[in-house]
Amino acid sequence: MAIKLNDKYLSSFISACEYENIQAEVNAAAKTLREKSGAGNAFLGWVDLPDNYDKEEFARIKTAAKKIQDSCDVLIVIGIGGSYLGARAVIEFLKSPLYNNLNKKTPDIYFAGNSISAGALNEVLALCEGRDICVNVISKSGTTTEPAVAFRVFRTLLEEKYGKEGARERIFVTTDRAKGTLKQFSTDAGYETFVVPDDVGGRFSVLTAVGLLPIAVAGIDIDELMKGAASASHTYMDADIAKNDCYRYAAIRNILYRKGKNVEVMASYEPFSAMFSEWWKQLYGESEGKDQKGIFPASVVFSTDLHSLGQFIQDGTRSMFETVIDIADTGDTFTIPNDPANIDGLNFLSGMDLNEVKRKAMQGTILAHVDGGVPNILLELDARNAFTLGELIYFFELACAVSGYMLGVNPFDQPGVESYKKNMFALLGKPGYEEMKKALEDRLEG
Numbered sequence: 001m002a003i004k005l006n007d008k009y010l011s012s013f014i015s016a017c018e019y020e021n022i023q024a025e026v027n028a029a030a031k032t033l034r035e036k037s038g039a040g041n042a043f044l045g046w047v048d049l050p051d052n053y054d055k056e057e058f059a060r061i062k063t064a065a066k067k068i069q070d071s072c073d074v075l076i077v078i079g080i081g082g083s084y085l086g087a088r089a090v091i092e093f094l095k096s097p098l099y100n101n102l103n104k105k106t107p108d109i110y111f112a113g114n115s116i117s118a119g120a121l122n123e124v125l126a127l128c129e130g131r132d133i134c135v136n137v138i139s140k141s142g143t144t145t146e147p148a149v150a151f152r153v154f155r156t157l158l159e160e161k162y163g164k165e166g167a168r169e170r171i172f173v174t175t176d177r178a179k180g181t182l183k184q185f186s187t188d189a190g191y192e193t194f195v196v197p198d199d200v201g202g203r204f205s206v207l208t209a210v211g212l213l214p215i216a217v218a219g220i221d222i223d224e225l226m227k228g229a230a231s232a233s234h235t236y237m238d239a240d241i242a243k244n245d246c247y248r249y250a251a252i253r254n255i256l257y258r259k260g261k262n263v264e265v266m267a268s269y270e271p272f273s274a275m276f277s278e279w280w281k282q283l284y285g286e287s288e289g290k291d292q293k294g295i296f297p298a299s300v301v302f303s304t305d306l307h308s309l310g311q312f313i314q315d316g317t318r319s320m321f322e323t324v325i326d327i328a329d330t331g332d333t334f335t336i337p338n339d340p341a342n343i344d345g346l347n348f349l350s351g352m353d354l355n356e357v358k359r360k361a362m363q364g365t366i367l368a369h370v371d372g373g374v375p376n377i378l379l380e381l382d383a384r385n386a387f388t389l390g391e392l393i394y395f396f397e398l399a400c401a402v403s404g405y406m407l408g409v410n411p412f413d414q415p416g417v418e419s420y421k422k423n424m425f426a427l428l429g430k431p432g433y434e435e436m437k438k439a440l441e442d443r444l445e446g
């Protein structure tokens with residue numbers, strides 16, 4: 001495996017006995033998952049996906065990606081939550097957070113429909129001026145407000161620019177196989193469609209067409225991504241947490257949670273992993289945060305955030321633990337230059353690779369945080385590539401499911417997401433919400 005869990009910094013927080021005691025719970029959670037007998041078992045399509053994905057559709061994704069690469073300067077990816085975070089995370093992790101600014105042969109990729117900000121929408125529209133555009137709208141339900149509004153706007157733009165026929169060649173829809181207004185509309189309009197499988201929830205969908213089409217457009221090897229995920233799925237079969245790092249991670253989280261550590265901070269030392277942490281936050285936040293339970297997922301990029309949140313992590317409320325992503329080979333090096341004047345007094349670093357400085361910063365930070373009472377889990381990755389990232393995605397998905405079952409929640413629903421939507425629709429005057437609108441307005445005015 002290209003991923004290794006290093007738990008040596010947990011020794012002062014978790015005893016050998018505690019690992020032994022929780023094994024039975026891990027066994028039960030793993031059995032529930034493998035036998036598909038637990039809550040949310042209609043949404044386990046992601047478990048076998050790395051081997052059992054739709055090969056015909058996979059080939060179509062590659063063909064569509066090539067068509068998009070050949071016909072546009074800009075791809076607009078419209079989607080929110082699980083319908084956008086995975087693609088963006090993978091593109092930024094493997095290419096760059098500055099992907100659009102790179103000198104490259106693949107189109108720029110802008111994400112729209114992931115907020116309710118007029119400014120954000122206007123900015124993306126402005127960036128499209130005078131450029132050839134394709135759109136990939138992604139929505140399982142087809143009715144989510146944010147992407148639906150953005151799709152209205154970009155569909156109209158494409159139809160005005162290219163005519164209905166031309167727009168048809170440039171709009172790619174990823175949605176439910178059969179149900180929903182977006183599916184019906186796409187069939188009627190003749191758009192090429194891709195499927196969000198019925199048994200894969202949004203936050204587990206990055207390795208379906210939801211993530212794969214935009215990722216392939218960015219020029220990333222989606223075969224390697226799937227191979228990495230498949231490798232992880234074959235590796236993490238034995239439930240013994242002495243042998244299974246993925247389940248061990250799930251076990252550690254639950255042990256720490258029961259000791260009052262209810263915030264997990266995903267820490268990395270590379271800005272390219274910031275969006276990956278956003279994907280991880282949705283995966284764990286939406287899967288576990290329910291029934292008044294769960295670990296709150298937070299994230300930092302060090303050393304940047306050592307100069308902002310570092311104080312709190314070191315010395316604030318003792319409620320958190322950290323999971324540190326350590327990538328051995330990022331593919332980049334940088335030698336620190338000598339300064340004959342030594343104005344900053346840093347000539348002891350001259351000639352040193354920046355990666356070496358980063359490693360010492362990481363080691364020093366881990367020891368300081370452990371001394372400050374923050375358990376640190378280290379996830380060691382051998383390299384920054386599609387295969388390893390595929391492994392890491394699957395590692396976190398599987399651990400999330402097992403951890404959620406250990407916590408005693410249904411890791412595959414998200415009932416809490418509906419509450420704000422109902423209030424918003426009522427306040428906006430959606431037909432059928434009249435009584436609720438009145439009650440909410442009274443509260444707002446009272």
Ligand code: PA5
Nearest residue numbers: 081082083139140141144202203
């Ligand atoms: O994980 C989830 O289920 C959510 O984040 C959804 O992906 C998000 O709400 C978007 O839903 P939809 O794809 O139906 O537009």
